[in-house]
Amino acid sequence: xxxxxxxxxxxxxxxxxxxxxxxxxxxxxxxxxxxxxxxxxxxxxxxxxxxxxxxxxxxxxxxxxxxxxxxxxxxxxxxxxxxxxxxxxxxxxxxxxxxxxxxxxxxxxxxxxx
Amino acid sequence: xxxxxxxxxxxxxxxxxxxxxxxxxxxxxxxxxxxxxxxxxxxxxxxxxxxxxxxxxxxxxxxxxxxxxxxxxxxxxxxxxxxxxxxxxxxxxxxxxxxxxxxxxxxxxxxxxxxxxxxxxxxxxxxxxxxxxxxxxxxxxxxxxxxxxxxxxxxxxxxxxxxxxxxxxxxxxxxxxxxxxxxxxxxxxxxxxxxxxxxxxxxxxxxxxxxxxxxxxxxxxxxxxxxxxxx
Numbered sequence: 323x324x325x326x327x328x329x330x331x332x333x334x335x336x337x338x339x340x341x342x343x344x345x346x347x348x349x350x351x352x353x354x355x356x357x358x359x360x361x362x363x364x365x366x367x368x369x370x371x372x373x374x375x376x377x378x379x380x381x382x383x384x385x386x387x388x389x390x391x392x393x394x395x396x397x398x399x400x401x402x403x404x405x406x407x408x409x410x411x412x413x414x415x416x417x418x419x420x421x422x423x424x425x426x427x428x429x430x431x432x433x434x435x436x
Numbered sequence: 437x438x439x440x441x442x443x444x445x446x447x448x449x450x451x452x453x454x455x456x457x458x459x460x461x462x463x464x465x466x467x468x469x470x471x472x473x474x475x476x477x478x479x480x481x482x483x484x485x486x487x488x489x490x491x492x493x494x495x496x497x498x499x500x501x502x503x504x505x506x507x508x509x510x511x512x513x514x515x516x517x518x519x520x521x522x523x524x525x526x527x528x529x530x531x532x533x534x535x536x537x538x539x540x541x542x543x544x545x546x547x548x549x550x551x552x553x554x555x556x557x558x559x560x561x562x563x564x565x566x567x568x569x570x571x572x573x574x575x576x577x578x579x580x581x582x583x584x585x586x587x588x589x590x591x592x593x594x595x596x597x598x599x600x601x602x603x604x605x606x607x608x609x610x611x612x613x614x615x616x617x618x619x620x621x622x623x624x625x626x627x628x629x630x631x632x633x634x635x636x637x638x639x640x641x642x643x644x645x646x647x648x649x650x651x652x653x654x655x656x657x658x659x660x661x662x663x664x665x666x667x
Contacts, residue, residue: 330630330631330632331663335663399630400594401593
């Protein structure tokens, strides 16, 4: 490998698998909202509190974070030629995505506390 | 016929410039290379490469009205005037339309474009079935003109790291060859974020290839082979 820490095939496969999962999940949520309408915020909270749904939303969140990380990583590798610039941008993106992920998981967990 | 040609002689010019030309004795059955040869009689300082003049050697690759192509097989009819000629993008210019192809050839060497056979070589030739041979069609015909690689935005962004469509087409040609015994090493060498995976299926390479080849499909086939190997 010419670039330690960065891989080729694995991210490429993860990006595709996560894309399929995200697409299927969004269609499922959209159809659910369509069938179950009117669907207010309490209904959503109750729906999210069902453990099965909660787990799938968690998986959806992981898929979105992975997909976003690989996509932005690709853009950074394409457009930022400077190694220090790349490192800084990837650190910034990684931190933002990690923070967003933690915030998302906190929200998923809070449903049970309420 | 009116032409605008990129001119740059690093020994005498501070920076590149576009020079306008007018040629009157151009007939409709001419190829662009014929026009350039006429022009060369008018201005002997104009620099461009050419050799076979029939789309086989790949010497006269250039950017013609914004699209890479070979001057020798580009008919003048249908070309919008003034015909704007520039060197192939993203390679250092040696002079006028002549580019330094070192980087391009380095990428070609990087994919080891030769059969790697571990077994003792037979006294006769290494045989293939007709079906195995058919798999090489669309891969071996590349003339290394550089039109595809220099039209690829991924190459413009990472010219020293992304191998480019021409070299990857050659990689696919040897990965797909039933006689080659280094498939695993070849795939392993390409499993890197830059060499292969900078290709975003933009397909400029397919659009400009003067031999009608499809490097994008070849790159896709390499990715499929990698997935198959990893499973």
